[in-house]
Amino acid sequence: MNTQDLYEEYKERMHRIADVKYSMALLQWDQETYLPPKGAGIRGQQIATLSEIAHRLFIDEKLGKILNELMDKNELGENEKRNIELTLEDYTKNKKYSSAFVRKLTEQVNRSFHAWMEARKQNSFPIFEKELAPLTELKKQETDILGYSHHPYNALLNEFEKGSTVQLIDKTFADLLPSLKTILEKIKNKPQVNDSFLKQYFPKQQQWDWGMYLLKQLHFDFEAGRQDISEHPFTINFANSDVRITTRINENDFSSMTWSCIHEAGHALYEQGLPADQYGLPLGEAASLGVHESQSRLWENNIGRSLLFWKHYFPELQKKFPEQLAKLSVEEFYKGINKVEPSLIRTEADELTYHFHVLVRYELEKKLIDGSILTKDIPAFWNEHYETYLGVKIPDDKNGCLQDVHWSHGSFGYFSTYSLGSFFAAQFYSAIEQSVTDLNNGIEKGNTVPVLQWLRKSVHLHGRKYTSGELCERMTGKALDTRFFLDYLLQKYSLIYTL
Amino acid sequence: MNTQDLYEEYKERMHRIADVKYSMALLQWDQETYLPPKGAGIRGQQIATLSEIAHRLFIDEKLGKILNELMDKNELGENEKRNIELTLEDYTKNKKYSSAFVRKLTEQVNRSFHAWMEARKQNSFPIFEKELAPLTELKKQETDILGYSHHPYNALLNEFEKGSTVQLIDKTFADLLPSLKTILEKIKNKPQVNDSFLKQYFPKQQQWDWGMYLLKQLHFDFEAGRQDISEHPFTINFANSDVRITTRINENDFSSMTWSCIHEAGHALYEQGLPADQYGLPLGEAASLGVHESQSRLWENNIGRSLLFWKHYFPELQKKFPEQLAKLSVEEFYKGINKVEPSLIRTEADELTYHFHVLVRYELEKKLIDGSILTKDIPAFWNEHYETYLGVKIPDDKNGCLQDVHWSHGSFGYFSTYSLGSFFAAQFYSAIEQSVTDLNNGIEKGNTVPVLQWLRKSVHLHGRKYTSGELCERMTGKALDTRFFLDYLLQKYSLIYTL
Numbered sequence: 002m003n004t005q006d007l008y009e010e011y012k013e014r015m016h017r018i019a020d021v022k023y024s025m026a027l028l029q030w031d032q033e034t035y036l037p038p039k040g041a042g043i044r045g046q047q048i049a050t051l052s053e054i055a056h057r058l059f060i061d062e063k064l065g066k067i068l069n070e071l072m073d074k075n076e077l078g079e080n081e082k083r084n085i086e087l088t089l090e091d092y093t094k095n096k097k098y099s100s101a102f103v104r105k106l107t108e109q110v111n112r113s114f115h116a117w118m119e120a121r122k123q124n125s126f127p128i129f130e131k132e133l134a135p136l137t138e139l140k141k142q143e144t145d146i147l148g149y150s151h152h153p154y155n156a157l158l159n160e161f162e163k164g165s166t167v168q169l170i171d172k173t174f175a176d177l178l179p180s181l182k183t184i185l186e187k188i189k190n191k192p193q194v195n196d197s198f199l200k201q202y203f204p205k206q207q208q209w210d211w212g213m214y215l216l217k218q219l220h221f222d223f224e225a226g227r228q229d230i231s232e233h234p235f236t237i238n239f240a241n242s243d244v245r246i247t248t249r250i251n252e253n254d255f256s257s258m259t260w261s262c263i264h265e266a267g268h269a270l271y272e273q274g275l276p277a278d279q280y281g282l283p284l285g286e287a288a289s290l291g292v293h294e295s296q297s298r299l300w301e302n303n304i305g306r307s308l309l310f311w312k313h314y315f316p317e318l319q320k321k322f323p324e325q326l327a328k329l330s331v332e333e334f335y336k337g338i339n340k341v342e343p344s345l346i347r348t349e350a351d352e353l354t355y356h357f358h359v360l361v362r363y364e365l366e367k368k369l370i371d372g373s374i375l376t377k378d379i380p381a382f383w384n385e386h387y388e389t390y391l392g393v394k395i396p397d398d399k400n401g402c403l404q405d406v407h408w409s410h411g412s413f414g415y416f417s418t419y420s421l422g423s424f425f426a427a428q429f430y431s432a433i434e435q436s437v438t439d440l441n442n443g444i445e446k447g448n449t450v451p452v453l454q455w456l457r458k459s460v461h462l463h464g465r466k467y468t469s470g471e472l473c474e475r476m477t478g479k480a481l482d483t484r485f486f487l488d489y490l491l492q493k494y495s496l497i498y499t500l
Numbered sequence: 501m502n503t504q505d506l507y508e509e510y511k512e513r514m515h516r517i518a519d520v521k522y523s524m525a526l527l528q529w530d531q532e533t534y535l536p537p538k539g540a541g542i543r544g545q546q547i548a549t550l551s552e553i554a555h556r557l558f559i560d561e562k563l564g565k566i567l568n569e570l571m572d573k574n575e576l577g578e579n580e581k582r583n584i585e586l587t588l589e590d591y592t593k594n595k596k597y598s599s600a601f602v603r604k605l606t607e608q609v610n611r612s613f614h615a616w617m618e619a620r621k622q623n624s625f626p627i628f629e630k631e632l633a634p635l636t637e638l639k640k641q642e643t644d645i646l647g648y649s650h651h652p653y654n655a656l657l658n659e660f661e662k663g664s665t666v667q668l669i670d671k672t673f674a675d676l677l678p679s680l681k682t683i684l685e686k687i688k689n690k691p692q693v694n695d696s697f698l699k700q701y702f703p704k705q706q707q708w709d710w711g712m713y714l715l716k717q718l719h720f721d722f723e724a725g726r727q728d729i730s731e732h733p734f735t736i737n738f739a740n741s742d743v744r745i746t747t748r749i750n751e752n753d754f755s756s757m758t759w760s761c762i763h764e765a766g767h768a769l770y771e772q773g774l775p776a777d778q779y780g781l782p783l784g785e786a787a788s789l790g791v792h793e794s795q796s797r798l799w800e801n802n803i804g805r806s807l808l809f810w811k812h813y814f815p816e817l818q819k820k821f822p823e824q825l826a827k828l829s830v831e832e833f834y835k836g837i838n839k840v841e842p843s844l845i846r847t848e849a850d851e852l853t854y855h856f857h858v859l860v861r862y863e864l865e866k867k868l869i870d871g872s873i874l875t876k877d878i879p880a881f882w883n884e885h886y887e888t889y890l891g892v893k894i895p896d897d898k899n900g901c902l903q904d905v906h907w908s909h910g911s912f913g914y915f916s917t918y919s920l921g922s923f924f925a926a927q928f929y930s931a932i933e934q935s936v937t938d939l940n941n942g943i944e945k946g947n948t949v950p951v952l953q954w955l956r957k958s959v960h961l962h963g964r965k966y967t968s969g970e971l972c973e974r975m976t977g978k979a980l981d982t983r984f985f986l987d988y989l990l991q992k993y994s995l996i997y998t999l
Binding site: 016017020021023024025027028031035036037038039040042043044046047049050051054222223224225226227229239240242243280 | 515516519520522523524526527530534535536537538539541542543545546548549550553721722723724725726728739741742779
């Protein structure tokens with residue numbers, strides 16, 4: 002077969018695998034949005050079957066043969082070559098898993114997810130723990146299947162952020178957190194800002210309309226996506242022409258929905274901007290979770306919590322909620338939405354204390370995976386570390402170790418990418434500030450198109466072509482450096498709290 | 501392998517196939533409810549891939565071997581034996597299709613569905629015809645693949661109603677339609693009933709709430725299902741624990757939503773009542789489309805358009821829509837919802853003229869499949885026959901041959917099961933009237949549980965164990981006889997129109 006035909010055969014196989022994977026993703030989306038409760042059991046089985054089929058299709062020896070043959074061809078273009086390299090990497094990794102293990106893991110994830118839902122309902126960790134314990138055992142087995150050096154947790158970290166290690170993340174946190182602690186202490190000694198206006202009654206339908214308006218303003222393409230309601234906001238895609246986000250509405254807390262919309266919009270703009278002709282291929286996928294999170298954070302925080310942005314949108318917001326907000330100035334609003342205060346819930350944390358929430362989970366997972374603690378020890382570990390790092394007392398499991406869905410999905414090694422996302426976002430945004438002329442002027446007028454264009458060109462269109470590290474170098478001229486994030490916070494809080 | 505292990509292996513394989521098929525069904529449900537427009541292309545490909553995978557899994561030689569081995573075992577129970585017989589029948593039939601043909605057909609169905617949507621938007625049959633022509637060619641090929649005696653259309657009829665033939669359906673219509681014509685003529689010469697109260701303004705949200713209330717009253721299990729909005733109401737299931745129905749709301753026509761809710765509830769109660777332990781096996785599936793339709797019709801018409809039913813529910817309805825209905829008597833309401841009048845749209849037709857709508861489609865499909873007309877001839881054929889049978893002039897394609905989704909799905913041979921459904925329903929309901937004591941008294945008080953219990957026991961729990969003919973014999977002591985339907989209509993219209 003000539004190279005072009007062989008590459009077509011490769012693409013054809015990858016398309017079929019993607020079809021199955023994205024079908025599975027739709028089943029998952031439905032599970033968290035519309036699934037009736039009695040459908041949960043069979044749904045888990047259906048997802049497990051698709052997952053097993055996708056895995057079987059991917060580890061087909063014939064695909065391996067095609068990939069190895071294509072690796073030796075010189076006629077391939079740069080992007081084709083990169084697709085083959087990355088697919089071969091994935092193939093080699095996937096070959097390590099037996100289909101039986103994949104099925105077992107998927108089924109256990111499903112049981113754990115439903116146990117987590119039930120545990121939250123009853124506000125009782127032990128209900129979740131019964132299913133989390135065997136899931137954690139499977140994840141430990143997975144580290145052996147994948148292989149690792151130094152620390153078993155590295156195997157899992159690497160799944161979400163290629164090249165990420167315990168050593169690197171330990172160092173990143175160690176570099177940054179003392180400075181964050183210092184800022185936090187300084188803030189504590191200053192007059193606190195008022196955010197009580199956020200806790201007024203904001204009716205559900207009006208919040209929904211406002212969120213939809215914002216999504217349109219940010220150029221989320223509703224012809225190629227939609228928004229629905231779920232317990233925990235998320236973004237999922239079934240092709241770059243079908244990218245779905247979810248949100249939740251708290252009628253007594255305005256911030257919950259607004260910044261979840263902007264956050265998920267950031268994820269979704271990335272997915273909608275991936276190259277359509279690379280469907281099912283590595284260059285049609287996001288670079289890494291850290292890069293994914295950099296997109297959501299950049300929109301949510303660097304733009305969506307800036308004074309410039311709200312200079313344009315706050316008058317719009319006041320029109321929608323005159324009773325609640327007419328008397329407020331944009332400066333007061335800006336300060337309120339950037340209030341720093343140690344709290345219980347990660348997704349509602351401010352930009353500073355957020356990273357202590359991540360640290361607790363990171364430390365906990367490390368120990369869980371290397372066996373120094375067991376799943377039953379989680380609440381004690383959690384509660385103790387929240388007190389140490391944030392000085393808060395955990396009142397119950399729902400506001401403590403049951404708050405996040407991730408473990409129920411078996412996603413150990415995920416949380417650190419949230420912090421990486423913030424750090425990348427600060428560094429990327431600094432590059433945008435330098436290269437886009439008239440940027441601030443535009444944002445102040447509600448025009449974020451130049452930012453989107455810059456991200457499309459520099460990040461979205463490349464798919465997985467570059468690692469997060471390579472992307473960072475290409476865009477900013479240097480490796481990831483938490484100094485950008487620190488500078489960003491210092492500048493923001495110096496003004497707000499007159500540090 | 502011993503018989504029990506072999507049967508387990510058979511079940512395991514059938515479960516996997518069902519998982520894939522029901523996943524595909526979820527993709528289809530989503531396509532008609534929530535899919536963003538740009539997602540349509542890839543969605544078609546994803547559905548085609550799952551359809552091909554399900555087909556490949558089903559025609560696996562190993563499954564054939566297991567089935568043949570199990571056929572020779574005497575230790576199997578009656579139900580197990582029946583599952584094996586029916587699966588072998590399906591297997592033998594499916595073996596006739598190549599995977600390539602299955603994929604081609606699924607892809608063409610997808611193109612046709614989107615062409616139909618577009619054609620409706622533009623109110624222009626030729627837009628649909630471009631895709632319907634190749635689809636019809638594939639369906640003709642399918643008749644050769646499946647094989648048939650006497651008439652190629654028999655191959656397709658048999659797909660929806662086992663044992664159904666052109667000869668039988670010709671005879672059924674020939675027996676009944678002259679009588680229906682006579683009744684229609686008589687009605688025309690009587691004072692017409694007033695149904696103008698149905699055409700008032702009924703706000704969307706209140707209609708939705710009313711529909712949801714009715715579904716609950718009819719014991720649709722919302723823990724094992726849900727209702728959504730779509731262009732064309734339908735029922736779909738992904739297990740008997742997840743049965744979904746859709747409806748549409750016309751704010752200026754009350755009847756559109758109410759009886760679509762009751763109709764789909766009838767389908768859904770059947771699916772929710774199928775035995776859960778038979779998931780993926782023939783005994784976990786509906787007996788036939790005719791039987792399925794008998795369930796929806798029985799609830800929609802025999803119960804849902806009866807005076808007894810509305811004696812209980814009309815006061816409830818008046819409470820919800822006092823402005824529109826307070827001055828109406830239940831007798832006037834009853835007459836209005838049973839008004840007979842030749843019209844353009846099948847789904848809105850009364851119980852009498854409905855069967856002429858079916859007849860046009862049946863005659864048309866017969867000729868399309870045997871080649872005596874071509875797809876381009878459809879509008880002319882349609883319009884001419886509507887004039888002959890119903891005396892109505894078709895103003896445009898949207899109100900004519902573009903009104904139904906079925907052809908876009910490649911579902912030729914389907915429509916006649918709608919009429920069979922009404923005929924079965926009348927015969928079944930007559931048996932219920934004879935065997936359930938105090939039936940009318942209960943319905944007049946809003947208690948339809950005895951009807952549901954009777955259907956559960958006599959129809960739902962058997963799955964595909966019996967053909968529609970066998971079920972009919974078991975329940976009513978005789979083969980399908982359109983006399984029951986005719987008696988039912990005569991009784992109803994004699995009172996309403998004093999014939």
